[in-house]
Amino acid sequence: MAKKEYIIGIDAGTTGIRTFCFNDKGKVIASAYQEFKQHYPKPGWVEHDPEEIWAKTQKLIGDVIKSADLNPKDAIAIGITNQRETSVVWDRKTGKPIYNAIVWQCRRTSDICNNLKKQSLESNFRNKTGLVLDAYFSGTKIQWILDNVKGARAKAERGDLQFGTIDTWLLYKLTNHKEHKTDHTNASRTLLFNIQTKEWDEELCEILRVPSAILPQAFNSKNLFGHTSGVKSLPDGIPISSLVGDQQGALFGQLCTEPGEAKNTYGTGCFFLFNVGDEFRISNQGLITTLALGPEGKTVYCLEGSVFIGGAVVQFLRDNLEFFEYSKDSEKLVKALKTKDEIVFVPAFAGLGAPHWDQEARGAIFGLSRDTTPAQITRAALKAIALQSYELAHAMERETGKPLKFLRVDGGATANQWLMQFQADILGTRVIRPQNVDTTVLGAAYLAGLERGFFKNVAALKKLETKNTQFEPKMKESERKEEITRWNDAIRRVKTVQ
Template identity: 90%
Template sequence: MANKGYIIGIDAGTTGIRTFCFNDKGKVISSAYEEFKQYYPKPGWVEHDAEEIWSKTQKLIGKAIRSGKLNPKDAVTIGITNQRETSVVWDRKTGKPIYKAIVWQCRRTSDICKNLKEQSLEGTFRNKTGLVVDAYFSGTKIQWILDNVKGAREKAEKNELMFGTIDTWLLYKLTGHKEHKTDHTNASRTLLFNIQSKEWDDELCKILRVPKSILPETFNSKNLFGFTSMVKTLPDGIPISSLVGDQQGALFGQLCTEPGEAKNTYGTGCFFLFNVGEEFRISNQGLITTLALGPEGKTVYCLEGSVFIGGAVVQFLRDNLEFFHASKDSEKLVKSIKEKDDIVFVPAFAGLGAPHWDQEARGAIFGLSRDTSAAQITRAALKAIALQSYELAHAMEKETGKALKFLRVDGGATSNAWLMQFQADILGTKVIRPSNVDTTVLGAAYLAGLERGFFKSVEALKKLETKNTEFTPKMKDKERNEEIRKWNWAINRVKTNS
């Protein structure tokens, strides 16, 4: 296998780093994974240590290569996918972050967003970026760092600072501090990038008081971004040929490159993307418009619905409430109960995303009684993941006027067969899970391989052997409607504008 070469895929997620080595059939040769620390300095605030993310990435690249018994020199290229809106600002001279990375889940800039809305600026942002004004996105996070870290704004005005999402940070480190670049999909999540002109927008930068000089250069996701330099676990000179936001990476990894094709990723959050091709459109159903990849990796548009807390609710039950030792145990626990109940869990720990966009909403559990068990609360939590995803699918259908024929799914939480069956039941349509659920990083590997000629074309990728598991709806309409009714009632109870 080493004679044919291999692709290194880096998946810098919200709770951990995964590195993969892929062969020329798109199959995983080897992989390595480690979680990293989450910081919660105040309620609603979430931070990461960017230096820890880099050190673990560097370590895990070596670990994946060793576990596959591969030669580092045979790496053909590197593809990077990442948690998107998480923001890092670092010193141009020292290469050191001036503050911890502010994570996409962090709500500290909610007041900044409220102020922008009060100034009637939301339409300006929406028409240029396709996004709603929300603390979810990067722009207000950058503003907060510049305003709250001593001397940061003065340094930024003097071109002494650099900003990047995690892809940009890892590229910078992998290339020995030589490259400061990002791709269109990550740039489209900043509230600063005009997704029609595909350029940083002067007006938006001025509104958020972010100097354009600190922003990275932008390119298509499939592009030669640079070469490795001074990486402990890799030789110099390996090309880095793709950067792509995790959800757009998953869309491409599922090869949903044509208009009308969609997927839902079940990770820390849930992210439903619907390819609309060359058409730029603003949603009337609480969805956002963003950039994705079409045939051969060309930048196109897609509609997206984002659920802030998906698989993270299982981690909450595991770590905070200690209901089970490992996340996978949640499925066995739920299968142990047969009786029905009226418990509804709304995990709005970081507010509500699409289609509600309620920054102030908070989580709640309804229907508790004296004999409520951990298994029942866990079942309600898994249902919440599927019901939030149902809301996104319903909004997509209303927006496009097209019924969902089936749903392609991926991400770690899809390994829970009970959850996937409930998802099919609540949607009333077939759910298709690929054998490799890590399609986020597979998309980055596909793009990098296409750029280097390691893969011939998207059509050739579609012919590669894959095995899917299909979940067919079994729930009766009456029961489905009752589940949705209870969910809608609970959502309206937690929304601040209800």
């Protein structure tokens, strides 16, 4: 077999795992995908089985290499991108999780967050981590596991447990339990990491009662984190040279490495990131401050707005209401509609994220009548994805004082042409979609390749950029204002009915 070097990219998402092989031009040679089970033990609770995530990751690595007829020995490096705040705690001695992974969407720790707010502790977290106190983030999930799994707290205090987000868990498994590390972007989502000092914060650990001994070492995203050991279908010794949170991975994959550059990712949720370079700033517009990657993979700051339910609302219509068999069918269903309506769907299944940060809000559909059809509800759901993203863009404009000239987009839901056109219409600005919309894992591959010298530098990566599709706004201004007004009215009603 002729030698054909490549990078393995692992995209550990919220609903499934996708593996990729990239060549030295940043092109996808092959990919493989599998969904995994979502567990809902109580209303508002969301869990994953960490062992299932690992088993499917390991299988998919073999599948993608085999599908492209590649030699496992020719893999230059592995880059991992992941759902960020999802939290796993496992036994240091056995390597077994002591509880299911608590997913970023899970609302079970809302009361913990509310109690911390009542103690006037939110500013402590805000000023050090850039985050708001919300069940979204990892710190209170760790506290819940330690308080609710029998014997867990005593084990943690003895140093017998380890915590990690999914990047850390996969690194741990890929290295046969040798490495317990994370990167700055994932650490910055825990409520425990001081993003000014780039270190775990002892005061915040004490407030949340999380022993610092269970936390992984944190490094820049472009780093030699370890080498493979005992992995099926891979030889030992392949470098794992990048870990990066999915949204920061997408920002780097879009090569938005300079201050003022932004992107929005449309996946399970929607995530709008705006690079602010070396400037640490606290938002007064309901945005959070977090860590991202600048030129050559250097850690920098960015502002972020997070929508909890983006593409997941389409999965809800597919799986729960059975409106269609495949998510892609939603576009065909909506395009067939000939009449307008005033239906508004607010998919606050897990509360409202930025800029509202309302943990108690729940989903609602307004404007239903006896003749409302699945197609009309589906259209309202797609509009909701774009309207929530509009709120983030509007908050970014107010925060920075600069109008959005255009919006770079990526993620699976951007394949929906109708959605992207409506997004351009409701923003009143151009939307740019790259040829490869899997920019989360592309960012991880770029970083891994840069660390290993497979890619020369960011300037060279920018020369690899390929064709894109652009959507220009076509909606009348009066119609745009009507859509936004209806949306704002619905949001007010959802936030009122607790």
